[in-house]
Amino acid sequence: MNWYLDTFKNKYADFSGRARRTEYWMFMAFHFPIIFFLSFLSGFLEELGFGFVPSSLLIIYALLSFIPAMAISIRRLHDTGKSGWYYLLSVIPYIGWVIVLIFTIKDSEPMQNKWGPNPKGPNIDEINDIGNPVEF
Numbered sequence: 001m002n003w004y005l006d007t008f009k010n011k012y013a014d015f016s017g018r019a020r021r022t023e024y025w026m027f028m029a030f031h032f033p034i035i036f037f038l039s040f041l042s043g044f045l046e047e048l049g050f051g052f053v054p055s056s057l058l059i060i061y062a063l064l065s066f067i068p069a070m071a072i073s074i075r076r077l078h079d080t081g082k083s084g085w086y087y088l089l090s091v092i093p094y095i096g097w098v099i100v101l102i103f104t105i106k107d108s109e110p111m112q113n114k115w116g117p118n119p120k121g122p123n124i125d126e127i128n129d130i131g132n133p134v135e136f
Helices: 002-010 021-047 053-079 084-091 096-105 124-128
Strands: none
Touching: 002 021, 002 053, 021 053, 021 096, 053 084, 053 096, 084 096
């Protein structure tokens, strides 16, 4: 839950940098069930005659979560060495989202790339500083 909330609070529209697989999939582990639950609830309550109010909850959540979901997906693509523009592949019917899914499943690039250091561990500068005196 902390990964999910952290994305909303601290990285809402942060399209730069990198996101580990853990950060990405923990966000999605909460995001997709919320979407499915609100969709189910919306359809169920509309069948009972509650009108458009239940759909409003789904629409509000979708609008609020669209930017952070896109941002974390783009940061995840950065972590695998892909440009954020690859996210646009997801609009291609049937196959596009599968390609993006494969990219998000891939492991991180092990070292620093043009989007920043590997979020899993020390970057090359830290490794090179091992054994050097610390400057204050």
